[in-house]
Amino acid sequence: MPDPVYPHASRFGHRLRVCALYPDLMNIYADRGNLLLLERRCAWRSIGFEVTPAGLGDTIDPEAHDLFYLGGGQDRDQVLCARDLAEVKREALHAAAARDAVILAVCGGFQLLGHTYRLGAEEVPGIGLVDLHTVRGEGERLIGNIAIEVRLPGLEGPRVLAGFENHGGRTHLGPGERALGRVLRGHGNTGAGDVEGVRRGNVVGTYLHGPLLPKNAWFADWLIARAIGPHADLPALPDDLEHAAHAAARRAAGI
Amino acid sequence: MSGAALQAKVAAARAAGALSRRAGRGGTSLPGKLLMRLEPDAIAALALRLGRGSAVISATNGKTTTAAMVVGIMQRTGARLVHNRAGANMAGGVATALLSAAGGGWVRSPPTDGDLGLFEVDEFWLARVTEQLRPRALLLANLFRDQLDRYGELETIADRWAEVVARAHGSALVLNADDPLVADLGKDRVDGDRVLFFGVEDDRVALAGMQHAADSKHCRRCGSPYVYDAIYMGHLGRYHCPTGDNRRPRPQVAAEDIALDGARAARFTLRTPAGSAQVALPLPGLYNVYNALGATALALTLGAGLEDVRAGLEATAPAFGRAETVQVGGRPLRILLVKNPAGANEVLRTLALEEGEHDLLAVLNDGVADGRDVSWVWDADFELVAGGLRRVTCAGTRAAELALRLKYAGVPTERLHVVDDLPRALDAAVAGGSGPLYALPTYTALLELRHELVDRGLAASAFG
Numbered sequence: 001m002p003d004p005v006y007p008h009a010s011r012f013g014h015r016l017r018v019c020a021l022y023p024d025l026m027n028i029y030a031d032r033g034n035l036l037l038l039e040r041r042c043a044w045r046s047i048g049f050e051v052t053p054a055g056l057g058d059t060i061d062p063e064a065h066d067l068f069y070l071g072g073g074q075d076r077d078q079v080l081c082a083r084d085l086a087e088v089k090r091e092a093l094h095a096a097a098a099r100d101a102v103i104l105a106v107c108g109g110f111q112l113l114g115h116t117y118r119l120g121a122e123e124v125p126g127i128g129l130v131d132l133h134t135v136r137g138e139g140e141r142l143i144g145n146i147a148i149e150v151r152l153p154g155l156e157g158p159r160v161l162a163g164f165e166n167h168g169g170r171t172h173l174g175p176g177e178r179a180l181g182r183v184l185r186g187h188g189n190t191g192a193g194d195v196e197g198v199r200r201g202n203v204v205g206t207y208l209h210g211p212l213l214p215k216n217a218w219f220a221d222w223l224i225a226r227a228i229g230p231h232a233d234l235p236a237l238p239d240d241l242e243h244a245a246h247a248a249a250r251r252a253a254g255i
Numbered sequence: 256m257s258g259a260a261l262q263a264k265v266a267a268a269r270a271a272g273a274l275s276r277r278a279g280r281g282g283t284s285l286p287g288k289l290l291m292r293l294e295p296d297a298i299a300a301l302a303l304r305l306g307r308g309s310a311v312i313s314a315t316n317g318k319t320t321t322a323a324m325v326v327g328i329m330q331r332t333g334a335r336l337v338h339n340r341a342g343a344n345m346a347g348g349v350a351t352a353l354l355s356a357a358g359g360g361w362v363r364s365p366p367t368d369g370d371l372g373l374f375e376v377d378e379f380w381l382a383r384v385t386e387q388l389r390p391r392a393l394l395l396a397n398l399f400r401d402q403l404d405r406y407g408e409l410e411t412i413a414d415r416w417a418e419v420v421a422r423a424h425g426s427a428l429v430l431n432a433d434d435p436l437v438a439d440l441g442k443d444r445v446d447g448d449r450v451l452f453f454g455v456e457d458d459r460v461a462l463a464g465m466q467h468a469a470d471s472k473h474c475r476r477c478g479s480p481y482v483y484d485a486i487y488m489g490h491l492g493r494y495h496c497p498t499g500d501n502r503r504p505r506p507q508v509a510a511e512d513i514a515l516d517g518a519r520a521a522r523f524t525l526r527t528p529a530g531s532a533q534v535a536l537p538l539p540g541l542y543n544v545y546n547a548l549g550a551t552a553l554a555l556t557l558g559a560g561l562e563d564v565r566a567g568l569e570a571t572a573p574a575f576g577r578a579e580t581v582q583v584g585g586r587p588l589r590i591l592l593v594k595n596p597a598g599a600n601e602v603l604r605t606l607a608l609e610e611g612e613h614d615l616l617a618v619l620n621d622g623v624a625d626g627r628d629v630s631w632v633w634d635a636d637f638e639l640v641a642g643g644l645r646r647v648t649c650a651g652t653r654a655a656e657l658a659l660r661l662k663y664a665g666v667p668t669e670r671l672h673v674v675d676d677l678p679r680a681l682d683a684a685v686a687g688g689s690g691p692l693y694a695l696p697t698y699t700a701l702l703e704l705r706h707e708l709v710d711r712g713l714a715a716s717a718f719g
Contacts, residue, residue: 024465027467028400029403029628029630030630030631030632030634032467032493032633033633033634033660033663036633036663037663040663073409074409074410074470075410076410080478083683088546113284141407145627164630166403166628177339198549210628210629211633214660214663233661240666241655241668241671242657244658245656245658245659248653248654248655249656252621252627252652252653
């Protein structure tokens with residue numbers, strides 16, 4: 001990843017402080033692309049950007065970051081990180097969510113937002129930030145292009161998120177929990193029903209990778225705005241290629 | 256099964272394959288697939304006819320080039336080789352190659368029966384193919400993150416390979432010492448019994464740090480993160496486990512004093528149990544030095560002498576789309592297949608060695624053979640070349656996303672041109688400048704590009 005541009009510059013004092021959780025272990029589906037989108041789109045707007053990696057054993061300060069990112073990993077790495085999250089970082093992430101920091105968790109990270117992830121005889125702990133649990137399905141992995149329809153605060157009307165999903169786990173939301181979106185094409189949380197991801201306030205979990213933000217630059221901007229706060233006014237960027245990539249991802253999913 | 260029964264099935268499969276080929280459906284694997292349907296053990300039965308036995312090559316990256324090198328070396332020893340065509344590396348492709356060599360006239364078959372089988376095998380098909388072939392030697396060269404939607408996790412493939420090795424008692428092993436996932440497969444062979452390790456021994460070609468796309472950074476025995484004294488590419492390097500239960504084996508076949516000559520060639524000192532030799536390899540990059548080391552170790556295992564090895568390596572012609580050059584509109588078009596982050600990184604690293612600014616034709620498809628999931632382009636280090644690109648023409652089914660990747664790597668957008676359609680993109684790329692043009696296609700894009708070049712009379716054969 002290139003060095004952050006203008007690390008301390010800020011637009012009207014705005015600054016996005018990102019905590020990347022386990023960037024060397026939970027990065028299997030090009031999660032780096034998500035961080036790169038956040039970084040560049042802040043830099044182009046002269047919004048200060050800093051990213052702090054937090055690995056196994058590192059404590060995190062819930063006040064020190066505006067956005068926490070957790071990607072996906074191989075089974076072995078995911079189990080290592082799950083234990084570390086539960087033992088070392090759980091309280092801080094609950095505190096961060098309580099102060100409305102953005103938490104974006106993709107794929108394996110999404111699974112760890114919930115209570116547990118059951119892999120055969122093994123039960124991997126989650127951090128219980130939202131009411132969901134995941135079970136490794138007996139059937140095939142759920143793989144393919146996917147598009148979901150989302151409604152988000154601050155945005156008029158429904159929008160489409162497009163990406164790619166590849167998961168063996170089936171994620172079940174608790175009765176009080178809301179999905180991130182409705183599946184237009186693809187499998188979603190369980191492969192049955194039309195529910196994809198989870199969103200509670202600024203805590204977002206999804207199976208959409210591919211990676212997510214390059215295919216949906218508008219969503220990167222929504223996250224940046226939510227993380228910086230209600231007064232963020234993000235000027236538009238020349239997004240021709242972003243729009244074309246989004247359109248291609250939608251076409252790949254069949255819409 | 257009687258010989259006559261097999262002969263009848265061979266004839267039937269061959270006839271059906273010829274029919275399909277005349278109908279213009281290509282079909283490099285089709286006759287073998289048909290034969291396997293008629294006779295599931297056909298590979299085992301036909302392989303028995305190979306007087307010198309057979310050898311198998313598998314890896315995420317470099318199978319085709321390594322196989323081409325081994326063919327070049329072994330032909331010098333008088334061996335008559337039976338080998339599968341680039342890309343036809345599942346059971347059907349192997350069966351087709353054996354079928355072609357089983358006497359009679361399948362298209363492109365060797366004029367006489369071969370006596371030594373050499374097969375590049377898809378990492379997923381290794382168990383099925385080795386079970387039937389019972390190869391004399393098994394070269395396992397590397398495992399990288401690749402097409403997760405098709406292959407699944409790296410650890411899963413490593414587990415499958417471990418089962419293959421456990422059952423392949425009769426096969427000598429040729430393993431990459433620098434890839435911890437691969438080297439670990441030799442652990443149960445006592446005292447180096449029929450295991451030959453190869454690796455790089457030159458810290459000057461080491462990377463400053465771990466590349467982003469590196470996998471397999473943890474000991475398979477105890478889970479501790481490996482400590483690297485040198486990283487050569489991806490997770491390949493000189494490593495050891497801090498608990499002391501695992502370390503890189505010392506390679507008996509090694510490359511020392513490596514000099515990389517841009518995107519054209521490489522030179523190194525080849526050290527082997529049979530002596531040392533200076534090798535001038537007509538292929539670029541450290542990844543091709545690794546291919547040469549694997550080919551050397553396998554050829555030595557199969558009985559080649561050092562001079563045949565050296566001469567064979569130096570005469571290697573680029574394999575289909577692997578650094579081959581075609582003249583287009585007065586410009587040399589150098590074609591470098593990219594299909595996963597580790598392979599792309601080595602191509603980009605090699606390109607970055609070339610002086611000056613470059614023109615690229617970058618083609619990203621999302622066909623089944625490419626991987627439907629294109630997220631890997633965000634794991635590849637396009638930043639390595641971003642500052643040295645004059646003009647990039649992006650094509651393919653996911654052209655826009657590739658252009659976006661380059662934009663976020665730092666290429667100014669006015670240098671990026673999206674032309675989805677490949678023939679038009681080729682014209683635009685050629686017309687847009689002068690001097691060398693580098694094409695970086697994914698697998699199905701390479702096939703399309705190759706067909707287009709053949710249709711224009713610029714390349715000889717669609718199948719290399």
